[in-house]
Amino acid sequence: MAQVTTTLTSLKDLPGAATAGTAPASEAVAQPKIGADGRAYATGKRKDAVARVWIKPGSGKITVNDRAIEVYFARPVLRMMINQPFEIAARENQYDVLVTVNGGGLSGQAGAVRHGISKALTYFEPTLRPPLKAAGFLTRDARVVERKKYGRAKARRSFQFSKR
Template sequence: MEKQSYYGLGRRKSSSAKVYLTPTQDKGKITVNRRDPSEYFPNKIVIQDMEQPLDLTDLKKNFDINVVVKGGGFTGQAGAIRLGIVRALLQFNPELKKILKSKKLTTRDKRVKERKKFGLYGARRAPQFTKR
């Protein structure tokens, strides 16, 4: 018989992450695009950010986590994975919402890079004004 699996989709900036939580009796293994998180991400802070919902709920050892993430940079990908983990955990146990919502982990961070406008050097940086 196949084990029950929980799915969560997370997005942040231009990153999108599909997260699959599978209950386990082992210590709980995390894989990001078929690699270990310490091998995939360049620094520990990004990994801690990604694992925050598991640390809050003390469920890190209860699940094997398989993640497929695409697009964006490392910070955006970690944010997308975090939201995916939160959504999958809520599918597993809706009572965790109170804990996760208190730390503002249930909402999608909708901040995205502002587009560059024509006539300007960036999104808002304008050429220097000359009075005469």
């Protein structure tokens, strides 16, 4: 038995390297995640609020808990916050949004809806991920209220000291 020695000029010359190192063309491009009903679903979270968001191509109508967005989020700042992902992606009035949101207050709920819309947009159109990621809309803001500890008045505040 003669032993054969070969010199490698690069890692591609290794046996099996061509199949293990490269991904197939179908996996290189992200595929849309769209349900059988033509909608993309995502869950958005902020503080204690959780928003379940469905988007589909349409006229730009946003429904939150079976109410119009103008009724549910009366403050213009909250509505502006919810529409930010569409403005960044240049997709205003192109998608209908159905949202079910619960928990937390209105500000946290608006943040959860924005997070959910951003995720659903990336599922519907994977090419929108870089601008939404750069704007910070895909990052889950993990800040939540700290729990109250025993022996404390609040989470960290001590009871008032009394000398007598």
